[in-house]
Amino acid sequence: MQHDLSTLLVTGFEPFGGDTVNPSELVAAALHGSVVEARGRQARVVAQRLPCAFGDARARLAAAVDEWRPVAVLALGLAAGRAGLTPERVAVNLADARIADNAGGQPADQPVVSQGPAAYFTTLPVKAMVAAMRAAGAPAELSLSAGSFVCNELFYGLMHHLATAGPAACRGGFMHLPLLPAQAAGPAGLRPSVALDLQVAAAAAALQAVLAHEHDIAAAGGSIA
Ligand code: PCA
Secondary structure, eight states: OOSSSEEEEEEEEOOOTTOSOOHHHHHHHHHTTOEEEETTEEEEEEEEEEOSOTTHHHHHHHHHHHHHOOSEEEEEEEOTTOSSBEEBOEEESOBOOSSOOTTSOOOOSBOSSTTOOSEEEOOSOHHHHHHHHHHTTOOBOOBSOOOSSHHHHHHHHHHHHHHHTSOTTOEEEEEEEOBOHHHHTSTTOOOOBOOHHHHHHHHHHHHHHHHHOSSOOOOOOOOOO
16 A cells, blocks of 8 residues: 555444444445545545454554554444434543443443543534535434444544544544445344445545545534434
8 A cells, every 4th residue: 555645544343243244344445445536635545444342443543543644534333223324423431332342341331531531523524524425315414422332432532542642633533324225134123224335435425525624514403402
């Protein structure tokens, strides 16, 4: 891999919770090596697969950030039940797991970083990302909570790393993805899903928005409750 272009680091998770696939690692892998262009800027996507394990995932991401020194990081994960692609606004300093992670870890009511701030806001232009994904024909919406499992821990760990130790000027954030149709075809009852091709196209559009918008667009949004 060349270092001539700037880098967009995109991560995905291995399957967890009894699933055999995770759309986040498939989307990240599909984008690996592609060149994103927007407003005269170019960056090459480097994808990294992460273990679904508290502590381990965020340590590996911090190491990848320090290795690649990307202009931005977009971490991806699955949120079964979401009806579209959902960039997250807030990472909270809380690990509270309803199920065990892939290493058997199941923290209850623990801080991600003791003495860390209660929360971090994303530094990605999430409203511009939502608009770009919708323009690409994909269902997308802002989300206010990444939960309290490994994805939130990764998101919080990423933002803490960028705020305290990582490369200056690197922006970071997290986006949850919906199930794939094949996952929703199981016996667990009807759940929303989005085809892999559309998830990949939407994530590519979101990355373009990241390059195009150093600051988020002014647009009405947010949620009433
Ligand atoms: N989703 C989980 C962890 C890994 C993933 O893809 C979560 O939302 O926390």
